[in-house]
Amino acid sequence: MKLEKESIALLTKAIEKLEAGFDLPNMNYSFDSKKMEKVILKTAEKMQDNYPYFHPLFAGQMLKPPHPIAKAAYMLAMWINPNNHAMDGSKASSPMEKEVVADLARMFDWENHLGHLTSGGTMANLEALWVAGNIHPSKIIVGSDQAHYTHERISEVLKLKFEKVSSDQQGRLDIHALEEKLKNGNVGTVVCTMGTTGLGAVDPLDEVLELQKKYDFRIHADAAYGGYFRLVSNLEPRTIQKYSLLNQVDSIVIDPHKQGLQPYGCGCVLFKSPEVAKYYIHDSPYTYFTSDELHLGEISLECSRAGASAVGLWATHQLLPPVQGGDFSKDLEKSRNATISLYNKLSESKHFYPIVTPETDIVAWTIRGSSTSEMSEKAQAFFNKAEENKLYLSLYKYPTSKFQNVDFDIDSEYLFCLRSSLMKPEHEDWLDEIWTRLLDSL
CATH class of the missing domain: 3.40.640.10 (Type I PLP-dependent aspartate aminotransferase-like (Major domain))
Structure with missing residues (x-):
């Protein structure tokens, strides 16, 4: 969160610049800063009860951290609190x-x-x-x-x-x-x-x-x-x-x-x-x-x-303009690179079975077994073990009626499989660490 902390200093400068744009008499606000500090620190403690959505080891649900510039600009706007209706x-x-x-x-x-x-x-x-x-x-x-x-x-x-x-x-x-x-x-x-x-x-x-x-x-x-x-x-x-x-x-x-x-x-x-x-x-x-x-x-x-x-x-x-060839699109391409790398590793492994070929940045796979019911049980146990290893995945119910020419028995309506949304560009650099933790979770 180093970048976020540094952006707070930039936000302070921006607030001062914003305030300078209003030629109005000063207003005297009365508030108890000590009480506010107590409440906000209590809030931070409450918010610790979360998965680390911002970290590359969170490789499960679609949760991509906002860019520091987006958070700073959003907070800056809150000093005005505009309503984009009219x-x-x-x-x-x-x-x-x-x-x-x-x-x-x-x-x-x-x-x-x-x-x-x-x-x-x-x-x-x-x-x-x-x-x-x-x-x-x-x-x-x-x-x-x-x-x-x-x-x-x-x-x-x-x-x-x-x-x-x-x-x-x-x-x-x-x-x-x-x-x-x-x-x-x-x-x-x-x-x-x-x-x-x-x-x-x-x-x-x-x-x-x-x-x-x-x-x-x-x-x-x-x-x-x-x-x-x-x-x-x-x-x-x-x-x-x-x-x-x-x-x-x-x-x-x-x-x-x-x-x-x-x-x-x-x-x-x-x-x-x-x-x-x-x-x-x-x-x-x-x-x-x-x-x-x-x-x-x-x-x-x-x-x-x-x-x-x-x-x-x-x-x-x-x-970060949303244009082809820009820094924004290059970061998306890093996520795609991570996705391809993970899929290739899963395909080459004797332990894992990829469900589909990924088109974007989501990978779905399961643990090999003799039947879909056995594979579902293994996937759910693996999900919990991965979390113990500080690797956060998600689960997905895949309809077994979609399977064709597979080498395992289909004895359940759904296969519970593992799923990773590799949405963060940092996932490309963290892929080896993610793979190590996957193997450690077997």
Whole structure:
């Protein structure tokens, strides 16, 4: 946490500069600093009861630490506490939000677009499906059985019908099963997951686009976790191709609080056509008078939204622009290198069995055994042993119906396997240490 401690000194300078911008009489605050110190130290003690999410030895769930510049800028914004609903409450941070949203849209080659930040991927996906439901109110939404569970829940909230399509062994949407569904003529929107949160699989967007020429439907790309891989050069060629086609979909969701180095919650929804604004526009008796420009609240289902999220993302983009070949994309490539290295080691080992070939930065594997039930028991015991060795993994339920031509018995509906999200660029340098601890956990 050395970098974070040093950033506090920079934050102090920034607060002084911020304060100097307001020519106002001083205010006398009364507070008990000793009581505050006691409470904040007690808070720090409480927060020790956590896994070390910030450390490379945490190689389990999708938890990537925010960049120090994002945290410092977010905290700086909290001295103002802007509300990015209307310009009245976000004179500086609303323009900053529009700027970073345009940066994200350009990642997918969109100059004309409509979009805004959200509290996270769930809200962003809700807005995308809400627009989809307005465009095709009597048609269904489909996504693979490996799509995020939030799509089914959101559809229920919106009173839209959602149906699952099977996936292949790699966890990608089965294009033949999708076409069978499309033949019914009642599909309004297909959700393409560009990086599943379970296996990191990327749906075959190229094939879905071909089907769109034959059938009439919208494409929503859920790239909440995987969208930033659009900038990465060391993916498999087919995966790079799929990401390159994102400019042809109708809507995209991407979460800067996953791969974009931001604190929670910072998601983003993007629409290719600015015309979908007509579904949002509404009136408010007291908020939209400060400026004649479009207020972000006029194109968002959320009302109050943290302007600090926009400030944190803006500062991060200034330091690390989200462009191909930049420092930000190179760090993502380091994560990908770590993923490939771990997968290769697992494949060559007599102890481990990789479940799928990783497309992004998630690796799933299990411990070899004679049956899926035995392998599940071994994986769960290994998970606990690894934690004792200060290596933090996660578990994943893989449907055994996906297996083909395996050398073990399938005697359970699911296989509990181990899963690592190697999201931190530091994972590349720590891979040998991680591997040593994996072997020590057998």
